[in-house]
Amino acid sequence: MNFKAPPKKSLGQHFLTDRGMIEMIVLAVNPQPGDLLVEIGPGQGAITLPLLRKHGQLTAIEFDRDLVVPLSQAAHGVGQLTVIHKDVLEVDFTRMAGEEKLRLVGNLPYNLSSPILFHALDHAAAVRDMHFMLQKEVVDRMAAGPGSKVYGRLSVMLQAYCSVTPLFDVPPAAFRPPPKVDSAVVRLVPRTPETIGVDDPKRFADVVRAAFGQRRKTLRNALMGVATSEQIEAAGLRPDARAEQVEVAGFVRLANLPSAERVEP
Structure with a gap:
């Protein structure tokens, strides 16, 4: 694997390295034959390659051009990896899904997690589920109920359109470099239109x-x-x-x- 570039602080890069946590994420996603897997921010392939070994096919959206070629090289002989070099906020998930539904996965950059979540929400009708790793504080807000100090706009908007299930916490030591905050993995499953009830x-x-x-x-x-x-x-x-x-x-x-x-x- 030819990942020579160090993590870029400007892009909020923290690469997951803990094998136990990687296994837990892959088990949580549990890809099945025919699934359209799309990974946001694959980084150095920590989740990408195990998913490829299990599923055989994956599309990854990576903003850092220095990671595109090493990712493609690392996937050689493992499975069919399509790397899209683009800002995920400019990706039309609905168009990408076509007649199918996407399964989104990603270790989201903490400085962009809310915009990415709202972007995914805009395309929720084309998404079957999402498994994201984010700052634990954000996951707490996403899943909070009324009366909680962290219940807010993010909680209401996400819960109106999705079921939100925190799965497990990920400590700073699981990353390189270690972030200054705890992380957590969350599952989002978009609701069916008839159960959402939002007219406009x-x-x-x-x-x-x-x-x-x-x-x-x-x-x-x-x-x-x-x-x-x-x-x-x-x-x-x-x-x-x-x-x-x-x-x-x-x-x-x-x-x-x-x-x-x-x-x-």
């Missing part, structure tokens, strides 16, 4: 963003210009409640009210 995704996103924009404010004040007190009550919510007290279904009900988008500030 943009309106839903606007309501959630406004509600959590200023956490200390009540819904009545935070949603000024987005929803009236009467509408908040019509959704079964208390205008004097704060966003972190509202369950996902409550935000869905509020966003689905017909006139919510036409309220004037």
